[in-house]
Amino acid sequence: MVPGTDVAPPIVRGTAAWRYFGDSRDLLLAGQVLVLQVAHPVVAAGVRDHSDYREDPWTRLMRTVASLSIYVYGGTKGAQVEAKRLRELHRTFIGVADGRRYSALDPGAYAWVHATLVMAPVDAQRFFGRPMSTSDLDEYYAQMCGIGRILGVRERYLPPTWPEFERYYRETIARFGPNETISTLFETIDTVGKPFARMSDRRWATLQKGYSTAQMFLIRATLPPELRDRLGLQWTDEDARKFARFCRATRMLGAVIPTALRIAPMRTVGKLNVWLREHPRTYRFFVRS
Template sequence: MARPIVRGTAAWKYFGDFRDGLLAGQVLVLQVAHPVVAAGVRDHSDYTSDPWTRLMRTGASLSIYVYGGASGARFEAARLRALHRSFTGVASGRRYSALDPLAYAWVHATLVKVPVDAQRFFGRQLSSSELEEYYAQMCDVGRMLGVRERDLPPDWAAFERYYDSMVAGFSMNPAIEQLFETIRTVPKPVRWLPDSWWRWHGRIQLFLLRATLPPEFRERLGLLWTSRDERRFRRFASAVRLVATPIPAGLRTAHMRWIGKLNVWLRAHPKVYERLIGGQGPGSASPRA
């Protein structure tokens, strides 16, 4: 067992860093590259029609694991497993389940990798001791979620080998194509955003996606990446690093810590959530969660 996730520990400092959001497109592509995840998204997700609500619910759920306390994390893990039991279907002539152990472990792995990649691109790389602590803490989160022990590599080096071997087996599929189209065409979350500003959102998201995907996988997807793109990305990453790195970890993660604590409270008061948001609370078994 790892140290509890408390202030100052590695998972506390890095899992909710606002720079992690710059890899949102990357992690979604890597998740739906898995055929079982792709089938589940096709049959059960509403992200193409209502991406903003879906994004907010996903962020709320993730925040609970690290910043909502042990009891909140256990409750959320049980809720998600109960919810995903109903996500079944047929893909390529075979039945699938969202709780397929290998697919379930892969989704967890992508979320474990994001903060480490975000620091590598936009901050400072985690030290060996930080990586050891961070990975052990995220393995405990995985166990809470129901990831099998045998699907949790024993250390970070083994995890990277597992991660790279999974990515090596992926290629383009309809779910990835749909995701690209959604990023290009997703409507504005609020009406008052100028159209000219919003058009840049899709371009920036696709640029960051191309920049941060594993290079070999990017090539297999047919995504162009030039030396000019690389220079632009390095300038962007340097600017983010310059601005964000001096900010204390407590401020870089404040939004996720606040969301985590708020959602633990809303879980205990679902009627308040329903009145404020117009939907079921984070403790419900809504299929849209």
């Protein structure tokens, strides 16, 4: 299989991936997903050596959201083009970590990043919505496997069923522990700069404290408990009660918002980014390569 050329059935309106992948509540797990990704030693080394998230985390976040939106809401052709672009970009991300050479296209590491993105909407529904039914999980996972094949994830890292994927996910996390990149990520959350240049420093100083507190709380709340313990993140009974109240409130709010509106931002971004990719001059104007 040539990455970016595999064809998967298009994700159409009303199917599981269409309903869940772009749910706005998924963004509440952004910090959790980042921690899980950089817990992998190869991903950690690549981020440490090649990512600009410490200097410009907001732009990095927007690029990531834009890229993800294409896979589900940009059509099969858009997903193929984006997959090829990402493979070419990451091909240059090589280096040495702990005396060993690494590549961002290491099959296990590349598959793990995809796995975290597969699991995030499932976790988001479990925490903040209504847990997916067995039939929804089966349909959703089959669709995400199709996206994985477009991305070039090897078949051995795409277990055929959801229960087998869950087992692979748990077994992979069991090998993770603290590392330098996770520590740097936590420091970046605590010291992140303002998202808009026109925002006053004084106003951001007030907002930043609330942002970092909330983000670290959500990370501690949603990480798998065994990894949270290995990272030395405290979690108390009062934290658990506070998170339960937050989940109830988010669940109630989500219940009154139609699905089409909950996913509207990601759908719009996905379609816009496909158009921008088809108009490269305009794309380069808005987004740095």
